[in-house]
Amino acid sequence: MPLLENGHPVEDTWRYAVESEALGAGDIIVPFDRLSEGLGRTEGRLGVVLPNSESVSTLKEALPKLALVVVTFPIFRDGRAFSQARALREHLHFTGKIRASGHILPDQYEFLLRCGVDSVEVSGNTDMAPWEQALRRFTIATQPSPVLDEKPTGFGLRRFLATP
Amino acid sequence: MSTETMTRAEAAPAVLPVGRYGYDQIDRTFLRERIEQFRDQVNRRIAGDLTEEEFKPLRLMNGLYLQLHAYMLRVAVPYGTLGSKQVRALARIAREFDKGYGHFTTRQNIQFNWIKLEDTVAALEVLAEADMHAIQTSGNCIRNITSDEFAGAAKDELLDPRVHAEILRQWSTLHPEFTFLPRKFKFAISGSPHDRVVARFHDIGLIARPGPHGRPVFEVFVGGGLGRTPIVGVSLRDDLPEEDLLAYMEAILRVYNAHGRRDNIYKARIKILVQALGTDEFRRQVEEEFVAMDRARYRIEPGLVEAIKARFGAPAFAPAGEAVAVLAEDRRRDIAFDAWVRTNTHEHKAPGYISVVISLKPAGGIPGDATAEQLDLLADLADEFSFGELRVTHLQNVVLGHVRQDQLHTVWQRLSQAGLGTANVNFITDIVACPGLDYCALANARSIPIAQKLSSRFANLELQREIGDLRINISGCINACGHHHAAHLGILGVDKRGQEAFQITLGGSGEEDASIGQILGPAMAEDETVDAVSRLIDLYLVRRENGERFLDTYRRVGTAAFKDVVYAPA
Ligand code: HEM
Ligand code: SF4
Numbered sequence: 001m002p003l004l005e006n007g008h009p010v011e012d013t014w015r016y017a018v019e020s021e022a023l024g025a026g027d028i029i030v031p032f033d034r035l036s037e038g039l040g041r042t043e044g045r046l047g048v049v050l051p052n053s054e055s056v057s058t059l060k061e062a063l064p065k066l067a068l069v070v071v072t073f074p075i076f077r078d079g080r081a082f083s084q085a086r087a088l089r090e091h092l093h094f095t096g097k098i099r100a101s102g103h104i105l106p107d108q109y110e111f112l113l114r115c116g117v118d119s120v121e122v123s124g125n126t127d128m129a130p131w132e133q134a135l136r137r138f139t140i141a142t143q144p145s146p147v148l149d150e151k152p153t154g155f156g157l158r159r160f161l162a163t164p
Numbered sequence: 165m166s167t168e169t170m171t172r173a174e175a176a177p178a179v180l181p182v183g184r185y186g187y188d189q190i191d192r193t194f195l196r197e198r199i200e201q202f203r204d205q206v207n208r209r210i211a212g213d214l215t216e217e218e219f220k221p222l223r224l225m226n227g228l229y230l231q232l233h234a235y236m237l238r239v240a241v242p243y244g245t246l247g248s249k250q251v252r253a254l255a256r257i258a259r260e261f262d263k264g265y266g267h268f269t270t271r272q273n274i275q276f277n278w279i280k281l282e283d284t285v286a287a288l289e290v291l292a293e294a295d296m297h298a299i300q301t302s303g304n305c306i307r308n309i310t311s312d313e314f315a316g317a318a319k320d321e322l323l324d325p326r327v328h329a330e331i332l333r334q335w336s337t338l339h340p341e342f343t344f345l346p347r348k349f350k351f352a353i354s355g356s357p358h359d360r361v362v363a364r365f366h367d368i369g370l371i372a373r374p375g376p377h378g379r380p381v382f383e384v385f386v387g388g389g390l391g392r393t394p395i396v397g398v399s400l401r402d403d404l405p406e407e408d409l410l411a412y413m414e415a416i417l418r419v420y421n422a423h424g425r426r427d428n429i430y431k432a433r434i435k436i437l438v439q440a441l442g443t444d445e446f447r448r449q450v451e452e453e454f455v456a457m458d459r460a461r462y463r464i465e466p467g468l469v470e471a472i473k474a475r476f477g478a479p480a481f482a483p484a485g486e487a488v489a490v491l492a493e494d495r496r497r498d499i500a501f502d503a504w505v506r507t508n509t510h511e512h513k514a515p516g517y518i519s520v521v522i523s524l525k526p527a528g529g530i531p532g533d534a535t536a537e538q539l540d541l542l543a544d545l546a547d548e549f550s551f552g553e554l555r556v557t558h559l560q561n562v563v564l565g566h567v568r569q570d571q572l573h574t575v576w577q578r579l580s581q582a583g584l585g586t587a588n589v590n591f592i593t594d595i596v597a598c599p600g601l602d603y604c605a606l607a608n609a610r611s612i613p614i615a616q617k618l619s620s621r622f623a624n625l626e627l628q629r630e631i632g633d634l635r636i637n638i639s640g641c642i643n644a645c646g647h648h649h650a651a652h653l654g655i656l657g658v659d660k661r662g663q664e665a666f667q668i669t670l671g672g673s674g675e676e677d678a679s680i681g682q683i684l685g686p687a688m689a690e691d692e693t694v695d696a697v698s699r700l701i702d703l704y705l706v707r708r709e710n711g712e713r714f715l716d717t718y719r720r721v722g723t724a725a726f727k728d729v730v731y732a733p734a
Contacts, residue, residue, distance in 0.1 A: 077304065077344055078426055079304075079342075079343065079344025079345060080421060082421070083418055083421045083422055090458070105222075107221075107222060108343075108344070110340070111341070111343055112340075114340035115341055137197055137201055138198075139193065140190055140194040142194060142334040142337040143334060143337070145340060146461075153190050154190075155472070156331075156468060156472050157334045157335055158190060158194075158334065
């Protein structure tokens with residue numbers, strides 16, 4: 001599944017744990033219910049899939065050992081992951097990668113980035129053009145991002161968006 | 165646009181608009197970029213690259229609905245305030261892209277019901293030229309922030325809430341975290357202790373007042389709403405300082421975004437969450453988030469408020485002079501004018517000024533509809549008599565905020581010539597009605613024809629004056645876009661074995677004494693309902709004491725007598 005960063009496809013060096021198989025070595029993303037198993041591992045970096053019904057505070061203890069958190073969109077309309085990503089950055093000061101997966105529209109890309117998400121999984125046959133455009137098209141937002149330090153426009157709440 | 169209005173618009177000096185935030189180049193760039201995005205999406209839809217299914221969430225972000233017969237475009241009117249140039253742009257859209265009229269809504273917006281998909285981008289461009297748009301007029305996001313139609317004018321106002329409405333507007337526009345909430349989210353804000361914004365029936369209702377150090381403080385109501393589960397909002401805080409306004413709003417929305425129900429759209433509004441958790445637990449969760457936030461990051465400094473305020477034009481009131489005396493004399497000489505002044509004006513804070521409510525409810529008319537010609541006239545009147553500013557009311561009328569009292573008679577004459585001089589504000593024919601089955605895909609019944617029948621039945625102005633203040637609101641289905649629960653006399657369209665029928669509710673109010681109307685009894689056919697309303701009014705006229713309003717008599721006398729008169733006529 002292609003991974004998008006800064007509007008471009010990049011190589012995904014992570015793999016997802018396979019159900020009822022040992023985790024093995026290397027960078028691996030575990031489901032939420034295998035987190036402690038992942039934490040017990042000694043080799044390779046660890047990522048976890050955070051279901052959107054869980055509070056990010058459940059990751060508080062594990063977070064220093066996590067290099068990646070995957071937030072999820074069962075359907076694009078379900079916007080809980082925006083708040084989760086923001087809270088990971090704002091309240092838990094997570095500095096690892098946040099990845100979004102699931103049903104996501106290019107029109108949501110800007111919002112994801114402004115909530116602290118770095119990368120997005122898109123399905124194999126996705127047309128990349130709208131994603132890339134979504135980044136270049138907009139230069140201004142009318143409020144500060146909850147987590148990024150964007151350049152103010154002079155007065156009021158507006159910010160210039162950082163174009164990659 | 166005629167050449168005459170064109171010249172006027174171009175000749176206008178580049179001053180800040182009165183009563184609302186004046187866009188600068190950055191705001192215009194923001195809009196331009198969003199329109200370009202929408203143009204792309206429409207083109208992809210027309211070319212067939214997007215299915216209607218895929219297009220739907222995208223068009224909804226731009227206020228474009230698919231209705232029974234056509235697309236409907238809902239245009240945002242932030243805090244209900246419009247400039248004359250904007251009103252002319254709306255007239256132009258009505259003329260060029262619709263059937264010659266627009267429909268003012270209960271959330272201070274305007275809708276166009278007959279827009280062609282191919283024309284939407286052109287319509288959005290006409291709007292953008294006048295610093296307007298349709299962003300966030302639908303979808304599960306923070307909708308247009310509504311406010312008091314007498315903001316900045318009313319004598320009983322403690323502070324003009326529109327600067328804070330503008331701050332909330334900017335903050336909530338395409339907010340990265342809150343654009344895909346469990347359900348739509350509606351704010352109202354007032355700066356008067358007299359609630360003219362239905363604060364207690366909003367997801368968040370804010371009542372602003374001056375605080376101890378000269379900066380505003382806010383009472384925060386949360387979890388009010390209508391629809392199939394009408395609930396009066398609860399007061400979450402009474403003393404929110406200005407500097408924490410955004411932080412606290414974020415905290416509420418974060419709790420809602422995390423815990424609001426997404427499994428059932430009928431239970432997805434914040435009111436259901438507040439009820440499920442209980443006020444104390446909901447407040448505790450909000451406070452928990454609030455204290456965890458880096459408040460400095462969200463603080464609204466006085467400097468920021470002043471900078472936004474500096475983008476608002478202020479009306480330059482002239483000294484009162486003889487204005488008060490002239491009005492008194494005009495009223496003495498002209499009885500019809502006097503009657504209109506009594507019902508259709510509101511006391512102004514500046515000596516010699518007055519606010520005018522222009523009724524969009526002529527006898528037998530369609531509540532809230534305005535033709536392109538009427539819109540142009542309203543724009544002209546705003547320019548000539550009210551600093552170019554006009555307001556939309558949540559009761560589907562229009563207000564000229566600041567009219568000099570010695571010019572009021574002229575204003576009334578001009579309105580009357582255009583059929584806009586009806587002296588019925590707050591009377592039984594000042595009916596609020598949603599679009600209903602004539603336009604709306606969700607409707608059970610038509611709201612407009614029954615509104616017209618009631619309006620014709622009670623058209624006699626003397627009779628209306630005799631009946632006094634009486635709020636009738638009509639919704640074509642339980643979604644309650646017509647606010648029927650908040651009406652003294654509400655009418656709800658239902659489906660009775662495949663037939664359109666109507667339920668009557670009594671005793672609702674959307675003001676400080678907020679209450680939910682109670683269903684009187686089984687639904688009736690349209691004409692029976694109109695007759696039933698007549699009998700209810702007759703009973704009220706017999707039973708009322710000492711100048712009571714219909715609502716007061718109903719509350720005193722109780723349901724039984726009213727029920728009898730409808731269902732067991734003697
Ligand atoms: C014509 C197409 C319309 C459709 C399809 C529509 C749809 C809906 C729906 C589904 C609800 C229930 C939402 C809920 O409780 O979760 C609702 C409520 C509401 N709508 Fe509409 N509506 C339409 C027109 C309007 C108009 C013209 C207005 C005036 C701006 C309006 C204002 C409202 C209000 C005030 C409520 C109820 C109050 C509340 O939010 O609890 N709607 N609408
Ligand atoms: S109340 Fe029902 S019929 Fe009326 S506009 Fe709303 S959804 Fe449509």
